[in-house]
Amino acid sequence: MAGLVRRRARRQAVLRWVVVGVLSFVFLLPLFALLEFTTRGPGDTLTWDTWRLLVDWPALEETYPVLWTGMKASFWLVLLSVALTLVLLVPTVVWVRLRLPRLRRLVEFLCLLPLTIPAIVLVVGLAPVYAWVVYFVGGSSVTLFLAYTILALPFAYRAIDTGLSAIDVRTLAEAARSLGAGWLTVMWRVVLPNIRSAVLSAAFLTVALVLGEFTIASLLNRDNLQVAINQLGKSSATISFAVSLAALVLAFVLLYLLSFVGRRRRRERSVP
Amino acid sequence: MTTTAVSTGVAVRLEEVSRRFGTVQALDGLDLDLAPGELVALLGPSGCGKTTALRILAGLEDADSGRILVGGKDVAGVPVNRRDMGMVFQAYSLFPHLTAAENVEFGLRLRRQSAAARRRRALEMLELVGIGTHAARFPQQLSGGQQQRVALARALAIQPQVLLLDEPLSALDAKVRLQLRDEIRRIQLEVGTTTLFVTHDQEEALALADRVGVMQAGRLEQIGSPEDIYRNPATPFVASFVGLSNRLAGVLGADGVSVLGTPLPVLNASVAPGPVEALVRPESVDLTADPLADARVVAVSFLGPLARVTVSLPDETLVVAQVSSARLADLPPGTAVRVTLLPIPVVVSSPR
Numbered sequence A: 001m002a003g004l005v006r007r008r009a010r011r012q013a014v015l016r017w018v019v020v021g022v023l024s025f026v027f028l029l030p031l032f033a034l035l036e037f038t039t040r041g042p043g044d045t046l047t048w049d050t051w052r053l054l055v056d057w058p059a060l061e062e063t064y065p066v067l068w069t070g071m072k073a074s075f076w077l078v079l080l081s082v083a084l085t086l087v088l089l090v091p092t093v094v095w096v097r098l099r100l101p102r103l104r105r106l107v108e109f110l111c112l113l114p115l116t117i118p119a120i121v122l123v124v125g126l127a128p129v130y131a132w133v134v135y136f137v138g139g140s141s142v143t144l145f146l147a148y149t150i151l152a153l154p155f156a157y158r159a160i161d162t163g164l165s166a167i168d169v170r171t172l173a174e175a176a177r178s179l180g181a182g183w184l185t186v187m188w189r190v191v192l193p194n195i196r197s198a199v200l201s202a203a204f205l206t207v208a209l210v211l212g213e214f215t216i217a218s219l220l221n222r223d224n225l226q227v228a229i230n231q232l233g234k235s236s237a238t239i240s241f242a243v244s245l246a247a248l249v250l251a252f253v254l255l256y257l258l259s260f261v262g263r264r265r266r267r268e269r270s271v272p
Numbered sequence B: 001m002t003t004t005a006v007s008t009g010v011a012v013r014l015e016e017v018s019r020r021f022g023t024v025q026a027l028d029g030l031d032l033d034l035a036p037g038e039l040v041a042l043l044g045p046s047g048c049g050k051t052t053a054l055r056i057l058a059g060l061e062d063a064d065s066g067r068i069l070v071g072g073k074d075v076a077g078v079p080v081n082r083r084d085m086g087m088v089f090q091a092y093s094l095f096p097h098l099t100a101a102e103n104v105e106f107g108l109r110l111r112r113q114s115a116a117a118r119r120r121r122a123l124e125m126l127e128l129v130g131i132g133t134h135a136a137r138f139p140q141q142l143s144g145g146q147q148q149r150v151a152l153a154r155a156l157a158i159q160p161q162v163l164l165l166d167e168p169l170s171a172l173d174a175k176v177r178l179q180l181r182d183e184i185r186r187i188q189l190e191v192g193t194t195t196l197f198v199t200h201d202q203e204e205a206l207a208l209a210d211r212v213g214v215m216q217a218g219r220l221e222q223i224g225s226p227e228d229i230y231r232n233p234a235t236p237f238v239a240s241f242v243g244l245s246n247r248l249a250g251v252l253g254a255d256g257v258s259v260l261g262t263p264l265p266v267l268n269a270s271v272a273p274g275p276v277e278a279l280v281r282p283e284s285v286d287l288t289a290d291p292l293a294d295a296r297v298v299a300v301s302f303l304g305p306l307a308r309v310t311v312s313l314p315d316e317t318l319v320v321a322q323v324s325s326a327r328l329a330d331l332p333p334g335t336a337v338r339v340t341l342l343p344i345p346v347v348v349s350s351p352r
Helices: A002-038 A049-055 A057-063 A065-099 A101-116 A119-137 A141-165 A169-178 A183-194 A196-212 A215-219 A225-235 A237-258 A264-269 B050-058 B100-110 B115-128 B144-157 B174-191 B202-208 B226-231 B236-241 B325-330
Strands: B012-021 B024-034 B039-043 B065-070 B085-088 B162-166 B194-199 B211-216 B219-224 B246-253 B256-259 B262-264 B274-280 B285-289 B295-302 B306-312 B318-324 B336-341 B347-349
Touching: A002 A237, A049 A057, A049 A237, A057 A065, A065 A101, A065 A141, A065 A169, A065 A183, A065 A196, A065 A225, A065 A237, A101 A141, A119 A141, A119 A215, A141 A196, A141 A215, A169 A183, A169 B085, A169 B144, A183 A196, A196 A225, A196 A237, A215 A225, A225 A237, B012 B050, B024 B039, B024 B050, B024 B194, B024 B219, B039 B050, B039 B202, B050 B085, B050 B162, B050 B194, B085 B144, B100 B115, B100 B144, B115 B144, B115 B174, B144 B162, B144 B174, B174 B202, B194 B202, B202 B226, B211 B226, B211 B236, B219 B226, B219 B236, B236 B274, B236 B347, B246 B318, B256 B274, B262 B336, B285 B318, B295 B325, B306 B325, B318 B325
Parallel strands: B039 B194, B039 B211, B085 B162, B162 B194
Antiparallel strands: B012 B024, B012 B065, B211 B219, B246 B256, B246 B274, B256 B262, B274 B347, B285 B336, B295 B306, B295 B336, B306 B318
């Protein structure tokens, strides 16, 4: 009896690893192909020159100014888009839940709207708006964060809304208020700590979206990472593929790190 | 024993408080007085306005009209976070990311107490509610009853002027509910905080409160000591909502109501003479086995020391009697019994 159970457990473990193995093979093969291509030197030799250049930023800036500009723009775009998305969305969604529950459907609809509009259509609407943005604050590529915040809304909204559904915000807020907390304290000390992982995943989704955005930047004639990669692809395929791979790995590492956040604190304190 | 400072408690007064939600008149000119240190329970069916009254006192809802005085001062316009009222909610309301002790410390922290003082007070309060050993646990590691204890400790830690309990026991199972009910009373007497307790459970209200206010449709039907509410209900609603009552046909005359041939004193005066319904408590009904009688026992439910016996009269009216369970042996279903009423005052209402 015990032997049978053990044998079945072993068989399931084998099956599990086979599935994991096949999936990682399918997933990792193109990445390895990318790596192989970017390390291919003249006469089929192995060379790490491209990768060395990628971490030597002064040299990179000199060799590929377009790429450097795109990377810088994307860096600021990520920061500003995440900041604006969270600053706009978190208080709004919490407030709607607490005080204006009837508006919830409307807010959800508005936030999901960008998902249903193709980027190419969005650009048509954004172009005249950006004419004004240029007029007031100039034509820097970084101003794209306004458009990216709109693009990020559907994903960020879903993440935050799910986080809020997991807690009884209303009762928690009322309890905190009765204990003497003002609205800011309620937000900062009670709501945020309890939707931390939701906020983090909203932030991460926004990062991923901004790092991968091409259509709007390209059609509005701005620079960002993807536009630069595309441009470089025409002249220097090796560096453009190396950057793509690096961006992918970076995103993957970010995701992996994020899955650890919020776990450690709890474990530390749960010892009585 | 704990070294909790005994707060003297303040008087609370609600004057003519009204509140409407859309088409629903939740409160309709409610008047309510709480003496310093008193525990008053508001009792009523759901939708009677009892929770609205508590939330208006807390500042979580605004009254459309009327005044609320706490310690003689009008608190209109004072926001929730400055009203200095401790609250315990029906839903579990502990902050999930904080330990039990940190939850209790929350209000003290907002009052800028030092870490050491906070810690000491939190442990003291957790001791008071009987879970001092669980101070480092997170809410999800505590049972429902324990969570409500922490919530009570958290509400009391800030030494509130008034303690508001919004059906704090409703989500708990029966045994824990009884236990915690008694403890709430013990703790309330110990700290002496004026307390408003809202519940739909009459047994809870009668067991806990100094005075019970029975509410219906946004108004107080009657307020008085638990015994008074039970023995001398002022209206048919109170008589039927608090405790079980039989509705029996009777005839109202100048010197009382005649029910099943027995004259009974009447508590309420506002009903016109003639045919009425009298609300008779099961314990006022007596049964005697008598083979010649025309009433029959139809059902028996055993409640420990007491039992409820349902009897069918010849006209098919059902009457519930409460008898000592020692007498059950003589009253199996089918037994012919004689029904007599004890001359205890009753409430009458116009027949429905």
